[in-house]
Amino acid sequence: MRPYPRAYAEIAGNADHPSLHGTAYFYPIPSGGVLIETEVWGLPYQSTTPGRQFYGMHIHETGDCSLPFDKTGSHYNPGGLPHPEHAGDLPPLLGNSGYAYGAFYTDRFELPEVVGRSLIIHSAPDDFTTQPSGNAGSKIGCGVITEIFQRPENLLPRTDHIIDPFRRPLPF
Numbered sequence: 545m546r547p548y549p550r551a552y553a554e555i556a557g558n559a560d561h562p563s564l565h566g567t568a569y570f571y572p573i574p575s576g577g578v579l580i581e582t583e584v585w586g587l588p589y590q591s592t593t594p595g596r597q598f599y600g601m602h603i604h605e606t607g608d609c610s611l612p613f614d615k616t617g618s619h620y621n622p623g624g625l626p627h628p629e630h631a632g633d634l635p636p637l638l639g640n641s642g643y644a645y646g647a648f649y650t651d652r653f654e655l656p657e658v659v660g661r662s663l664i665i666h667s668a669p670d671d672f673t674t675q676p677s678g679n680a681g682s683k684i685g686c687g688v689i690t691e692i693f694q695r696p697e698n699l700l701p702r703t704d705h706i707i708d709p710f711r712r713p714l715p716f
């Protein structure tokens with residue numbers, strides 16, 4: 545049986561992206577670090593500019609997703625390092641006509657450090673150069689990273705999907 549995630553974030557869009565929604569699951573790895581799995585629907589895209597179908601994604605300091613996501617603070621950066629060396633700097637999402645799935649591993653933090661902070665999705669790709677936040681555009685999606693205290697039988701992905709190319713079962 546797969547381990548179940550010990551934290552999740554339910555991602556919602558801002559006023560300009562009301563159909564944006566998704567989930568992120570956080571799996572702490574026993575030897576250190578965290579595996580993060582994200583699935584998002586309703587991302588904005590234009591078929592004529594496929595290069596814009598990357599969306600910067602970061603963990604921001606503050607877990608306050610009240611609109612318009614202006615209370616989330618800076619990237620989580622306990623080391624005081626330049627972008628993209630912040631602990632909260634994550635790989636961008638790759639969009640597929642508004643849908644994105646991603647899974648990756650990071651050893652830049654342990655799960656308890658980021659519980660209560662926010663996972664932010666941006667309107668533009670992260671250029672991994674510009675300070676302090678990679679010129680990633682506006683904050684279009686936000687979810688508070690929330691600890692899971694027991695196996696989440698009732699934690700179901702939302703079903704009002706725009707598309708769902710994988711028809712995936714629950715990830716735990």
Ligand SMILES: [Cu+2]
Nearest residue numbers: 601602664677
């Ligand atoms: Cu950000």
